[in-house]
Amino acid sequence: MSTVSSFITFTIFTIFSISCVAEAVGVNWGTMASHPLPPVKVVKLLKSNNINKVKLFDAKADVLQALSGSNIGVTVGVPNVMLRGLNSSRKAAESWVHDNVTRYVSNGGGGARIEYVAVGDEPFLKSYGEQFHPFIIGAATNIEAALNRAKLDKVKVVVPCSFDSFESSSNSSTEVHFRSDVNKTMIELLTFLNKHGSPFFVTISPFITFLQTKNISLDFSLFKGTAHPHKFSRKTYKNSFDLSYDTVITVLSKVGFPNMEIVVSKIGWPTDGAINATSYLAETFMKGLMNHLHSNLGTPLRPHQPPHETYIHSLLDEDQRSIAAGNFERHWGLFTFDGQSKYHVELGQGSKSLVNAQNVEYLSPKWCVVNNNEDLSNATAKALEACANADCTALSSGGSCFNITWPSNVSYAFNSYYQQHDQKAESCDFGGLGLITTVDPSEDRCRFPIEIHTSHAEFYRMSSFLWMIILVTTLLAS
């Protein structure tokens, strides 16, 4: 009997501890891409990599449908532009919850496992100014009330905060506090979260900290044992992650929330579009992060208490994400836009390395390049025009195509435009300078991508097919 019960205890303990570890790491899944991988394929990608939590930036129907029945924990997002409307109207909040949460959760037994509603996406970002501040608490309160009314009180309301909400005094790096313009709203937010037992969602970005802080070394950012340690609040820090995490804890403690649960809502390392944004360094960073999280060491201020959950930023590259913060913004993915892994990392959930997306349907193996037989005096201007509407971030300083010579860089720009426009012949014109080729112009690290089929592209092809039938029928009839 005692053997049986200890076996049961052991089994329960094992299941519990496995599920604890297995639940700790998720990914951000953004869809700001000209040709997003179909949601059903993305969900398969998540499953084959044992990723069982995703954070979305919105609540797209096709994405939530694909996640239904997957048993993946989901954070749905309220875009910042909706905060004003959701603050001023409880009815709007109720519709939002009904249309974007309730509908999917109560989809029979096989609904989506929605765990959080993220109200806004880093609305305190310094570059936004104060435009969203007046609406955040009201919107969060209305969404919370709407969830309660819908009997979805297990779904928690959170507000993902950017790391630039924190600041250190100009004369001392150990004196940290909230930025003065967010201080008041932040304290209201913490009071709200505390009342509802919701965690504080915060971005920690050793990459951006490295770019912006003179005294932070790459080794310190990459969890390298050789890094020069930093002192902060009479503790010694060996990596940038711990230092940032404890900065958050310190500030929350100061304003009266020392035990607030923390979720790292965004963390990653980009692979292109900036100096030191490479797959090699991203792999080093991710391996360091995973080892650190799974070591259960915690941080000097919270030993043996790693973050409640950590969401890697991000799952896939997105060629239409805003590059206001830098050209690297389109290259955060563990996977390229088409679901192919960029490097090896064990996410600590059973898989030894990342598994690629399967059966990806690409457009034809065709590229658009500059026609060297033409007068190229206007080629650079045409390339810049193309770049304004396409993705040329790989050409930027430190990028994977920074080193290709003129006019190959013009070809890169032409091709990006051509692919983003579904390889339509007229999108490779450029005043007669464009030429469609079946010879891959990629060189070394600089890949000239081919886009993937999307339902949009499919629709375009289908509709031209339909037009042809109509045309032929009309001709035959006449």
Ligand SMILES: *[C@@H]1O[C@H](CO)[C@@H](O)[C@H](O)[C@H]1NC(C)=O
């Ligand atoms: C937010 O909503 C409340 C309640 O409707 C309203 O009184 C307040 O003026 C709104 N805030 C802003 C800044 O519009």
Ligand SMILES: *[C@@H]1O[C@H](CO)[C@@H](O)[C@H](O)[C@H]1NC(C)=O
């Ligand atoms: C969510 O619901 C609102 C209100 O019904 C709707 O306007 C919106 O388009 C929906 N989707 C997203 C992604 O917010």
Ligand SMILES: *[C@@H]1O[C@H](CO)[C@@H](O)[C@H](O)[C@H]1NC(C)=O
């Ligand atoms: C340095 O910071 C401390 C605490 O923030 C402040 O009291 C002090 O006046 C500052 N000193 C100077 C020289 O700015």
Ligand SMILES: *[C@@H]1O[C@H](CO)[C@@H](O)[C@H](O)[C@H]1NC(C)=O
């Ligand atoms: C933030 O607000 C709290 C509470 O009102 C106050 O004690 C603190 O001094 C403020 N901090 C800053 C940096 O404005």
Ligand SMILES: *[C@@H]1O[C@H](CO)[C@@H](O)[C@H](O)[C@H]1NC(C)=O
């Ligand atoms: C820079 O970092 C080193 C090593 O941690 C430290 O000794 C030094 O005081 C720091 N300098 C500044 C200006 O923070």
Ligand SMILES: *[C@@H]1O[C@H](CO)[C@@H](O)[C@H](O)[C@H]1NC(C)=O
């Ligand atoms: C990071 O970038 C700097 C500047 O280009 C370069 O000198 C350094 O070698 C890079 N470090 C690594 C590890 O790639």
Ligand SMILES: *[C@@H]1O[C@H](CO)[C@@H](O)[C@H](O)[C@H]1NC(C)=O
């Ligand atoms: C270059 O562009 C200018 C202005 O659009 C135009 O007048 C000129 O003919 C172009 N040159 C060539 C070689 O196409």
Ligand SMILES: *[C@@H]1O[C@H](CO)[C@@H](O)[C@H](O)[C@H]1NC(C)=O
């Ligand atoms: C670019 O090319 C130059 C010369 O070939 C080389 O010295 C440099 O290291 C290259 N830079 C990058 C980022 O590949």
Ligand SMILES: *[C@@H]1O[C@H](CO)[C@@H](O)[C@H](O)[C@H]1NC(C)=O
């Ligand atoms: C291509 O390279 C040339 C020469 O280095 C430069 O003037 C031009 O701006 C580059 N074009 C693009 C699109 O990067």
